[in-house]
Amino acid sequence: xxxxxxxxxxxxxxxxxSFYLLDVDKLKGNYRxxxxxxxxxxxxxxxxxxxxxxxxxxxxxxxxSLGAYAEVVSRLEYDLAVKLGENPERIIFNGPVKTKDDIxxxxxNKSILNIDSLYEIxxxxxxxxxxxxxxxxxxxxxxFPLSDGGESLLQDGYEVGRFGICVExxxxxxxxxxxxxxxxxxxxxxxxxxxxKTRSVKAYRLIxxxxxxxxKHFFKDTIEYIDIGGGFYGELPKGFHLEAPSFNDYAEAxxxxxxxxxxxxxxxxxxxxxxxxxxxxxxxxxxxxxxxxKNVRDNTFVLVDxxxxxxxxxxxxxxxxxxxxxxxxxxxRNSQKTFSxxxxxxxxxxxxxHNVVSPIPCxxxxxxxxxxxxxxxxxxxxxIKERPAIIAIRDGETIVARKKxxxxxxxxxxxxxx
Ligand SMILES: *Cc1c(COP(=O)(O)O)cnc(C)c1O
Numbered sequence: 001x002x003x004x005x006x007x008x009x010x011x012x013x014x015x016x017x018s019f020y021l022l023d024v025d026k027l028k029g030n031y032r033x034x035x036x037x038x039x040x041x042x043x044x045x046x047x048x049x050x051x052x053x054x055x056x057x058x059x060x061x062x063x064x065s066l067g068a069y070a071e072v073v074s075r076l077e078y079d080l081a082v083k084l085g086e087n088p089e090r091i092i093f094n095g096p097v098k099t100k101d102d103i104x105x106x107x108x109n110k111s112i113l114n115i116d117s118l119y120e121i122x123x124x125x126x127x128x129x130x131x132x133x134x135x136x137x138x139x140x141x142x143x144f145p146l147s148d149g150g151e152s153l154l155q156d157g158y159e160v161g162r163f164g165i166c167v168e169x170x171x172x173x174x175x176x177x178x179x180x181x182x183x184x185x186x187x188x189x190x191x192x193x194x195x196x197k198t199r200s201v202k203a204y205r206l207i208x209x210x211x212x213x214x215x216k217h218f219f220k221d222t223i224e225y226i227d228i229g230g231g232f233y234g235e236l237p238k239g240f241h242l243e244a245p246s247f248n249d250y251a252e253a254x255x256x257x258x259x260x261x262x263x264x265x266x267x268x269x270x271x272x273x274x275x276x277x278x279x280x281x282x283x284x285x286x287x288x289x290x291x292x293x294k295n296v297r298d299n300t301f302v303l304v305d306x307x308x309x310x311x312x313x314x315x316x317x318x319x320x321x322x323x324x325x326x327x328x329x330x331x332x333r334n335s336q337k338t339f340s341x342x343x344x345x346x347x348x349x350x351x352x353x354h355n356v357v358s359p360i361p362c363x364x365x366x367x368x369x370x371x372x373x374x375x376x377x378x379x380x381x382x383x384i385k386e387r388p389a390i391i392a393i394r395d396g397e398t399i400v401a402r403k404k405x406x407x408x409x410x411x412x413x414x415x416x417x418x
Contacts, residue, residue: 005327015389016404017289017305020377021368024062024394031066031232034275037247038212045271048092048112050230051077053276053374054284056288057410058392059399060084063279069112070276071230075102092227092272094141094191096163103127106389107136112272114191114227116164118171121178135402139189139227140165140175144210146194146203153203155195164192164362168216176218179227184329186222190215193229193274201245201253204228204384208254208303212261215269228254234278237370238323247278277374284373284387286311286354290365293339300339302361307343308350310388311372319353321370324361335359341367345384386410 003021011019014381031047031170038045048071050064055077060070061084073095081091088109093102096116105121106113115121115138128136143164146153153162165171165405179185196203207228219248233244241289254271262268287305296302337360343350352369380387386405391398411418 003325003368005109005325005366007328008325009335011287011391011398012289015391015400017291018310018312018388019404020058020372020388020390021285021287022059022373022390022392022401023283023285024392027059027062027280029067030279030283031063031068033235034247034251034273034279035067038255038271038273039250041251042271044272046229048272049276049279050274050276051081052378053230054280054377055080056390056401057084057397058280058390059280060086064090065098069272074131075099075105078084078106078112080100092274094193094274099121100126107134107138112139112189112225113137114141114189115140118165118175118178121175124185125179125182128185133183134184136185137188137224138185139191139225140187141191141193141212142167144168144192144270146196146206147201148206153194153195153196153198153200153206155227157197161194165363172214172218176270183334187219188224188358189227189272190219190225191227191229192224193227193231195231199233199244200230201249204232204250205253205257208257209261212258222350223269225270225272225370226258227274230274230276230278232273232275232278234275234281234327237282240321240371261267272356275387280373282371282373284371284376284390286369286372286376287366288343288369290363290367293346293360293363300337302339302341304341304352304367305344306352306367306369306384306388307345308352308379308384309345309383311352311376312376313381317354319356320372322353322356324358324366325361325365325366325368328362351400382410 046069048069050071052073069090069093070086072078088111092112093106100123104127105125112270141164144167152159165175192207192211202284211226236244250269258271288304290304292303336357337356338357339360341353343352389404392401
């Protein structure tokens with residue numbers, strides 16, 4: 001859909017002066033490209049969409065209808081997937097904190113359950129003893145060092161990751177021992193999701209290889225899946241400040257490694273991937289109206305009806321790709337100036353963009369920020385203002401995927417004492 005000022009103004013009339021736009025065709029394109037990339041390298045592949053990255057119900061259902069499994073990391077997300085009609089056998093339940101009831105529910109429903117710590121194994125054992133007639137299958141998330149030439153590949157400079165069961169200190173062996181006298185349980189999966197600094201192809205080769213080697217060593221007779229998690233780059237907009245590997249680059253490295261490691265196996269394990277960012281980042285835009293253009297000493301601030309929380313909850317300093325939709329298209333646009341775009345909160349650091357060099361937008365224009373689909377909708381705090389509407393665009397049609405919040409939902413009377 002072409003977004004000119006007339007269209008934006010029409011949306012403003014209905015939804016107010018800031019809103020998200022979800023491009024459904026692009027979402028479908030991402031899913032199909034990823035599926036094609038991975039299945040062409042390794043046909044036995046499952047894509048589990050990482051709910052926490054953006055659990056907009058409309059979006060989760062759309063991905064499910066394309067064939068995605070649901071990858072969840074809490075009971076809240078698990079229950080959402082069920083509520084959306086997902087078959088529980090197509091839910092992958094990860095995450096560090098699970099109650100006994102969570103584990104019982106997942107096992108009863110035959111969901112794909114990956115254990116993150118040893119305490120969960122006690123619950124698994126209890127379930128097994130209570131249900132001697134069932135054969136229980138579980139996966140283990142593993143923790144092992146991930147380094148390239150001695151340098152840790154983990155995000156934010158961490159030397160040691162906190163997730164999963166440690167292989168090096170013998171905890172993996174402990175987990176196996178804890179279950180060795182349980183007749184009706186099988187460890188069928190190994191999981192390794194890592195957040196790496198560079199999201200490099202090389203990191204995925206290392207992760208895949210390590211999981212395959214451990215699977216062959218410890219679980220040769222029971223292994224059914226290798227789950228390498230998410231963390232891939234998605235397609236970045238042209239002119240973005242970095243180069244990223246493509247889905248094909250990742251798929252080739254991971255697929256090749258699987259094929260090599262399981263060479264000669266008649267029944268090779270399934271490959272599970274759990275993309276989040278790479279599936280949804282580039283399918284959302286955020287539109288915010290320019291309220292004021294003001295000068296403070298030598299600086300120009302463009303004030304919009306939006307906040308850094310709407311587009312960059314981590315408040316990083318890189319400017320997102322953006323576009324200005326102006327009312328006087330073809331009119332006299334002023335020359336290139338430097339300005340910053342600031343938001344409605346009362347925080348000094350509420351910058352949506354720093355030092356943009358471009359013609360200065362006018363009051364009433366719209367700024368469209370691109371690539372805002374990941375960790376925004378789920379991370380947008382209820383701070384100062386209601387959260388904006390989300391408008392999906394499918395086949396040129398607009399669909400309200402989420403209404404603009406009102407004071408009624410913001411201060412839910414069922415929760416707060418008035
Ligand atoms: C967050 C997460 C993902 C998705 O990560 P992205 O970086 O959004 O692709 C996948 N699996 C697990 C276990 C996660 O915690």
